Amino acid sequence: MGNTSSMLTQYDIEEVQVHCNHTFSQQEIVSLYQRFCQLDRSNGGFISADEFLSVPEFAVNPLSQRLLRMLYGLNFKEFVAFLSAFSPRASLHQKIEFIFKVYDSDSNGKVTFNDMLDVLRDLTGHFISEQEREQVLTDVLEEAGYTKDSLIVLADFVKVLGNSDLKLEVEVPVD
């Protein structure tokens, strides 16, 4: 009759809350912990790629492979921090930073033309030809005042996405 949530003490929860800048309530963290344990079938303390992909809704996501690289080997605390960008309490800046990290595959703080092309390739698959994809991206970049060789940093992302209505929000189910 053991309840998994009983394994988290208040200290643990508070520690996780600090780590994710209080973007999740205590109850939400308990919920996330149950989910984490549910997905971590092998009890390894992290969720393997295979375990993530056993969720069909995740497996069919065009960005799943890219996200898996970010999720690789995360323990619970890091897992919550990863999801914190999706909290309604996260700031717009946090959300944009998250998107930036998705683009910045080598995490050097700069997004190149190729990084953007990779994401676009994930999103459109073989429904747009490689050539056309490059053309589209070049055009759009130039229209926004960048060139193909520009290195785009977080500040640029904030400028571009800052005044749009980003809907990066997920509600954690609390029973």
Next chain:
Amino acid sequence: MKLFGLSSKKRIKPPKPESESKRQPHQQISLSNDVVDCDIAKTTTATMTSPGKLKSSCSELDLDRPNIEDYLPSGSFHEPRGKLRLRDLLDISPTLTEAAGAIVDDSFTRCFKSNSPEPWNWNIYLFPLWCFGVVFRYFILFPVRVLVLTIGWIIFLSSFIPVHLLLKGHDKLRKKLERCLVELICSFFVASWTGVVKYHGPRPSMRPKQVFVANHTSMIDFIVLEQMTAFAVIMQKHPGWVGLLQSTILESVGCIWFNRSEAKDREIVAKKLRDHVLGTDNNPLLIFPEGTCVNNHYTVMFKKGAFELGCTVCPVAIKYNKIFVDAFWNSRKQSFTTHLLQLMTSWAVVCDVWYLEPQTLKPGETAIEFAERVRDIISVRAGLKKVPWDGYLKYSRPSPKHRERKQQSFAEYVLQRLEEK
């Protein structure tokens, strides 16, 4: 509470306790790995595959379903307005939201989640009572039940073997006796977990060209139904003692089994099925079209095999009351033996069985639509929520076609915006 990972347009809420039987208006469902080629052979009574084993099935997405977008989180990118801008390409938030939603919660995993019972005993008044219950259940009830079951087996075997061997010439009589004996041993099984089963509706009768389909929670579904009527059932071949029973006793009531993973088995089974339903003296056929055990809160997609035999389909809805024990057999976590022991050490297994109105294929209806209609009927009666997933996704990954559809919709969006000025 809400379910994520489903499209924001339509979310399936988890079931409310018991009373829940409101259906969602006409859900068409087909997020299947292989609706097109799924056939009877894939219908099983139980699952028995080790968790890590993943087989890629020959997957084909059924593209003729109308409402699939309601289920698939379809990259619902903002309405086209004006020329494509950098912002539109960089803003990948809808796709990310879907992914995170699926990580946080998803309807598929919910189908196979065994809910641990609420602890009620941590209370000074109730604790002694609970202790007494434990002692009683494990040290009195359990041995008595083992004894009952043993007696049942002795009676069963001592009559079954002679009947089976001696009455070779009198086929009709032998079949009848064997049928009765199988029903008897199943009654002993039900008694061994104090099965409190309420049957509603007319008892199934033996006649050709009809097939019974039921939702599937555990292998005990079969025993519960078999107790009343000796069904012939289609099942997955199991290892161990269950397999031994399958190949000896269950064979005599006309059960058909197969290996989920073997393609050639499917054809053989499909043929056996067709032959079986045509015979007048055969036991009624029972199929669990979900092909895998679901936790009795949800129903996963029905395999269409049972619905294209050209027979009347009689739906059977089974709902377990979890007041004493959760009857869901989580084959990933426990063996069938452990599952049975769990049932035998609990106070009782309480369940309701409804034999519902027989259904026939309507003119112009496809087998898949028919399957969905029957699933609707069963879900409403048993108060289960429908999810668009194929239960076989437990063993294989979804088809890449689902991803491609999302990519296509985004690609179309980009190209469309490109042309606008």
